[in-house]
Amino acid sequence: MNARLLIALSALLLAACEIPGLGPDPRVAQREADGKAIGGACRHALRGIEDCYRLNEKALKTAVFEGWKEMDVYMRENKIEGIPPKEVATEAEPVEEVIVDDKKTKSVASKDKPAGKAPLH
Numbered sequence: 001m002n003a004r005l006l007i008a009l010s011a012l013l014l015a016a017c018e019i020p021g022l023g024p025d026p027r028v029a030q031r032e033a034d035g036k037a038i039g040g041a042c043r044h045a046l047r048g049i050e051d052c053y054r055l056n057e058k059a060l061k062t063a064v065f066e067g068w069k070e071m072d073v074y075m076r077e078n079k080i081e082g083i084p085p086k087e088v089a090t091e092a093e094p095v096e097e098v099i100v101d102d103k104k105t106k107s108v109a110s111k112d113k114p115a116g117k118a119p120l121h
Helices: 004-013 024-044 047-053 063-078
Strands: 095-100 103-108
Touching: 024 047, 024 063, 047 063
Parallel strands: none
Antiparallel strands: 095 103
16 A cells, blocks of 8 residues: 555656657757847838848747748738848958957948948947
8 A cells, every 4th residue: 555655746746747758859949039020020021031041140040930821821921021231141242361469350342331330329
């Protein structure tokens, strides 16, 4: 009788425990959620799925696609217009070396901005 009670009590106590390795990994769930958010944001920004993949190479493609597709359905059902991104993603910009205080640093060359730090407003 005591053995059965002990087994039932220990089973009840272990039922409330989270044993490492037996449940879903929270990091995987977080990566999937991040990928879905990226996909949804890309669709809302009127980006194609291929551009979204290219701009977010580290994100899970399946999650990105799922988020993109869900946002597409949501936007169509609710007649929501997308918002074009303010900055258009371009290919890699040329990099030039700048010597400051006898140390070489790399700076992105820009046609419309002078090299150096931008003023804070």
